[in-house]
Amino acid sequence: MSGTHVIDTALIVTAHPVENSLSHSLAARIAARLREQGTQVEIADLHAEAFTPAMLRPDLALYHGDASAPPADIQREQQRVERADMLVFIFPVYWWSVPGLLKGWFDRVLTLNWAYKVAEDGRIVGNLRKVPVRLIATAGSDVAGFDKHGYSTAIRTQLVEGVFGFCGLKNVRLDILYQADTASSEQIDDFLHNLESVM
16 A cells, blocks of 8 residues: 555545454455554444434535534544545445445535535535545455446446545545455455555
8 A cells, every 4th residue: 555645644434334344354454554654544433433324404404504513423524534634435335336324424424515615606616635535345246247237337436426526536446346255365365455556
């Protein structure tokens, strides 16, 4: 994980309910590697922290511009993002998308006038600080199955462009470990090794 940019702090967000899952194992190994390079790493385990993914009335007020400040739990998440020089999201693919818990994090945390704003001419302008984003997914199916049905393109479009591109971030990469349920230790090691050049 030795990119050309200097990463002082990284935020790793996980969204898997099982502590010894492959997602958590990947998060731990990536965190250890980053720490070896001198990077401070914060891990946001959304399940362990019982993050509330459902949009609540205060969230909708914020979306409609009727509130001055986000709820306290959202302020905490936004501060985590603001401290980070890199964002890493590690998650299983559920129904060709992110788990509902992570989707709810996107819904609630990436708020109007913080993650994006509406310019005077009506254009949407991304507002987030330009940091690299790494999306690391584990999928039960193989790449042929994803490609055959257009899922590979769909998940990249919704995440890389629809979420982070919308918020102004361009250095966004999605890597999927296919057939993760049956992946050998060697395959997982190879996957992590291939990530090192982009972390």
